[in-house]
Amino acid sequence: DVKVTQSSRYLVKRTGEKVFLECVQDMDHENMFWYRQDPGLGLRLIYFSYDVKMKEKGDIPEGYSVSREKKERFSLILESASTNQTSMYLCASSPRQGGYTFGSGTRLTVV
Amino acid sequence: GENVEQHPSTLSVQEGDSAVIKCTYSDSASNYFPWYKQELGKRPQLIIDIRSNVGEKKDQRIAVTLNKTAKHFSLHITETQPEDSAVYFCAASFPGAGSYQLTFGKGTKLSVIP
Numbered sequence A: 001d002v003k004v005t006q007s008s009r010y011l012v013k014r015t016g017e018k019v020f021l022e023c024v025q026d027m028d029h030e031n032m033f034w035y036r037q038d039p040g041l042g043l044r045l046i047y048f049s050y051d052v053k054m055k056e057k058g059d060i061p062e063g064y065s066v067s068r069e070k071k072e073r074f075s076l077i078l079e080s081a082s083t084n085q086t087s088m089y090l091c092a093s094s095p096r097q098g099g100y101t102f103g104s105g106t107r108l109t110v111v
Numbered sequence B: 001g002e003n004v005e006q007h008p009s010t011l012s013v014q015e016g017d018s019a020v021i022k023c024t025y026s027d028s029a030s031n032y033f034p035w036y037k038q039e040l041g042k043r044p045q046l047i048i049d050i051r052s053n054v055g056e057k058k059d060q061r062i063a064v065t066l067n068k069t070a071k072h073f074s075l076h077i078t079e080t081q082p083e084d085s086a087v088y089f090c091a092a093s094f095p096g097a098g099s100y101q102l103t104f105g106k107g108t109k110l111s112v113i114p
Helices: none
Strands: A004-006 A010-013 A019-025 A031-038 A042-049 A064-070 A073-078 A087-094 A106-110 B004-007 B010-014 B019-025 B032-038 B045-051 B056-059 B062-067 B072-077 B086-096 B099-104 B108-113
Touching: A004 A087, A010 A019, A019 A031, A019 A087, A019 A106, A031 A064, A031 A073, A031 B099, A042 A064, A042 A073, A042 B099, A073 A087, B004 B086, B010 B019, B019 B086, B019 B108, B032 B062, B032 B099, B045 B056, B045 B062, B072 B086
Parallel strands: A010 A106, B010 B108
Antiparallel strands: A004 A019, A019 A073, A031 A042, A031 A087, A064 A073, A087 A106, B004 B019, B019 B072, B032 B045, B032 B086, B056 B062, B062 B072, B086 B099, B086 B108
């Protein structure tokens, strides 16, 4: 019973491409988050949203943007992919005050 | 912003022994402290959490303790089993802009040796 779904498990893109990572949750959660996970660096927050059409920068927003047009969907956009954006990207959602449920992750490789 | 330090980065224990992972946080306003377990190739999953009005919480072989004065919290796993082998992340959160934002530690890779 997958509750947070990320559209792709593995993705390979070329430098300079515009990349869209999609995340959908079916738990009616208010909050949604995008993290990237790198070895030795843990989970770092890119962007988050606490309501439709609302977005807030996390710790490492440079080179990324997001879109939340509907409550259940939160998209991460890499405007011009670069090799240093090769990483595992994790989407998560949570109720207003509560723990996260993570998606399975998208492993993005930029060549 | 919040800063979370987690130690150790790797931990090896014999099956049946206890494992302890420690985290410190910087923002005294933080009031929610979850722990996540991530098995190889899988998503992080919440295993236990504690709020700042509680000093200790147990769930079978897992316990979390919180010292608000010292701003540190710990995960204790007793009678470890091979299936406990995973990466464990602590996190701290404070309410901001109407939501909880979690700041994670860098993770501890726990290996339980049969």
